[in-house]
Amino acid sequence: MKIAFFDTKPYDREIFDELNEIYHYDITFFEERLNDKTVKLAEGFDVVSIFVQDQASAYVIDQLYNYGIQLIALRCAGYNNVDFKAAKDKIHVVHVPAYSPHAIAEFTISMILTLNRKIHKAYNRTRDLNFSLNGLLGFDMYGKTVGLIGTGKIAKVFIQILNGFGCKVLAYDLYPDKAYAKEMGYDYVSLDELFRQSDIVSLHCPLTKDTEYIINKDSIAKMKDSVMIVNTGRGKLINTVDLIDALKSKKISGAALDVYEEEDKYFYEDFSDKGVKDDVLSRLITFPNVLITSHQAYFTKEALGNIATTTMDSIQQLTDGKELVNEIGYVCDENGCVIKRLS
Incomplete structure (x- = not known):
């Protein structure tokens, strides 16, 4: 089985090489991201493995199918970068549904605490021997x-953490888990009610046609004044221009963002010596009440290990002709594709 890994970094290669001592696959690592221009690199392989910034467009899918690719193995939970309508009846698509929910939940709370208590600012101040507390005022999480x-x-997992802080939790989901809500003591409400009541709004939904720009000028207008927005999901859940307007008007008191809607051009790369040409991203970075990280919420040893193991297990299932446990189920019609509820 020959596998082409796209968009790999040294830490990816290290962990997959170590794990491959068990599986003994023929692996080639590419630094390039999979897209219309680089798909030619996949010729001669049986499986391609991709990450969040790779693009499996209709053209890419058709080319992969022509090359005899049997499986696209996503090294992530998200799947919005795959054209499922093109993949239907051609190529299997698997993902890693739960590489480490603890990693992302813990990172989410750390972003909220950092932004609220201005820990990043305090750190920089004290390094300059500035011990003033002016401008560092935060709020108690308890009761929020x-x-x-x-x-x-x-x-x-995030709800468990919030319960430990004594927060009141409201939730919105198309598929509410009412049993878990009863166990953990939170309430499912309408989206409008969630916007009206929340001091902090945190995004944990997949990016679909229904959720794209779910945070926009209209939804922001329904929120409390001085609300905090947190996004460790996908960048296009937020209309960034509308977010900036709300930050300027102080409708939003702060934003903690581990993702950005145009992140594929910049995240995971070093632009410190050449700058970025994205005026919107540049504007976001200038806000003192915006905390931006480079899609790193997943980035723990445990998560990388689980990603590698789950990915290789999926490929082994293909090799052995077994059921692909983590295959993404979907149904397509003339209007597009709908992802089935994922476990």
Whole structure:
């Protein structure tokens, strides 16, 4: 079985090489991201493995199919970068549904605490021997209402953490887990009610046609004044221009963003010596009440290990002709594709 890994970094190669001592596959690592221009690199392989910034467009899917690719193995939970209509009846698509919900949930709370208590600012100040507390005022998490859009595995771990802080949790999900809500003591509400009541709104839903720009000028207008927005999901859940307007008007008190809607041009790469040409991203970075990280919420030893193991197990299932446990189920018609509820 010959596998082409796209968009790999040294830490990817290290962990997959170590794990491959068990599987003994013929692996080639490419630094390039999979897209219309680089798909030619996949010729001669049986499987391609891709990450969040790779693009499996209709053209790419058709080319992969012509090359005899049997499987696209996503090294992530998200799947919005795959054209499922093109993949239907051609190529299997698997993902890693739960590499470490704890990693992302823990990172989410760390972003909220950092932004709220201005820990990043305090750190920089004291390094300059500035011990003033001016401008560092935060608020107690205890008693605050946190609204979660999406209640999958990550959000459920996050709810446990929020309960430890004594927060009131509201949630919105197309598929509410009422049994878990009863167990953990949170309430499912309408999206409008979540916006109206929440002091903090945190995004944990997949990016679909229904959730794209779920945070926009209209939804922001329904929120409390001085609300905090947190996004460790996908960049296009937020209309960034509308977010900037709300930050300027102080409708939003702060934003903690581990993702950005145009991140594929910049995230995971070093632009410190040449700058970025994205005026919107540049404007976001200038806000003192915006905390931006480079899609690193997943980035723990445990998560990388789980990603590698799950990915290789999926490929082994293909090799052995077994059921692909983590295959993404979907149905397509003339209007597009709908992803089935994922475990």
